[in-house]
Amino acid sequence: HPLWQNSVYDPVLKPLKISYDPTTCLHIWNNGYSFLVEFDDSADRSIIVGGPLENQYRLKQFHFHWGAINEWGSEHTVDCKFYPAELHLVHWNAVAYPTFEEAVMEGDGLAVIGVFLKLGAHHEGLQTLVDALPAIKHKDTVIEFDVFDPSCLIPQCPDYWTYAGSLTTPPLTESVTWIIKKQPIEVDENQLEAFRMLLFTSDGEEEKRMVDNFRPLQPLMNRTVRSSFQ
Numbered sequence: 001h002p003l004w005q006n007s008v009y010d011p012v013l014k015p016l017k018i019s020y021d022p023t024t025c026l027h028i029w030n031n032g033y034s035f036l037v038e039f040d041d042s043a044d045r046s047i048i049v050g051g052p053l054e055n056q057y058r059l060k061q062f063h064f065h066w067g068a069i070n071e072w073g074s075e076h077t078v079d080c081k082f083y084p085a086e087l088h089l090v091h092w093n094a095v096a097y098p099t100f101e102e103a104v105m106e107g108d109g110l111a112v113i114g115v116f117l118k119l120g121a122h123h124e125g126l127q128t129l130v131d132a133l134p135a136i137k138h139k140d141t142v143i144e145f146d147v148f149d150p151s152c153l154i155p156q157c158p159d160y161w162t163y164a165g166s167l168t169t170p171p172l173t174e175s176v177t178w179i180i181k182k183q184p185i186e187v188d189e190n191q192l193e194a195f196r197m198l199l200f201t202s203d204g205e206e207e208k209r210m211v212d213n214f215r216p217l218q219p220l221m222n223r224t225v226r227s228s229f230q
């Protein structure tokens with residue numbers, strides 16, 4: 001999604017408040033499209049509030065999208081530039097809806113924080129995830145993941161863009177308040193290569209490397225992208 005060119009500063013936008021409980025972390029698994037870390041969302045223990053949001057939203061999972069090479073991989077662009085990967089932290093409006101499944105179908109149902117990954121320094125926090133990837137190489141493999149604080153993957157800089165959008169995979173429902181952080185996090189080549197060692201395929205099938213698992217850019221149409229910064 002082409003950010004920045006068509007964004008307008010909105011002085012009313014508040015800072016996003018993030019409070020995650022690292023012990024709500026459950027497991028990390030390969031679902032055949034990406035790898036995701038899932039959280040116990042049976043109570044308001046890991047939540048975000050503020051920013052463009054009316055309610056507080058509960059963290060359910062986070063996952064990534066990445067390319068086969070460093071030239072592309074992200075699902076949003078800034079100044080027509082792709083990043084090699086993009087992190088999505090998926091939250092749902094448990095104030096308004098009883099389940100995630102129902103929230104997915106509603107305009108104010110989901111809030112996804114997007115964080116760009118750029119090639120650079122080694123990322124200590126990400127390495128904990130990277131070390132677990134060989135154990136979930138194949139589709140539908142899962143390992144327990146006891147404690148992880150996803151805040152370590154979110155840049156300090158408070159600046160973000162926000163727009164009303166959709167899931168980037170089927171059913172593509174228009175239920176997502178996108179909150180894209182302006183500042184990327186830096187990861188090193190070995191860490192990106194570790195993502196590319198995952199497989200789309202199950203054990204025993206002909207191996208297909210899990211790469212280019214991003215949705216192609218979509219036209220902005222008449223949507224407004226707001227920025228929290230000037």
Ligand SMILES: NS(=O)(=O)c1ccc(C(=O)NCc2c(F)c(F)c(F)c(F)c2F)cc1
Pocket residue numbers: 088090100101102104112166167168169170171176
């Ligand atoms: N890349 S992203 O835009 O951040 C994105 C975030 C979450 C999902 C997701 O939860 N899919 C599975 C899923 C559904 F697609 C449903 F429609 C539903 F009801 C679910 F319960 C469910 F888990 C898909 C894409």
Ligand SMILES: [Zn+2]
Pocket residue numbers: 063064065088168
């Ligand atoms: Zn995603």
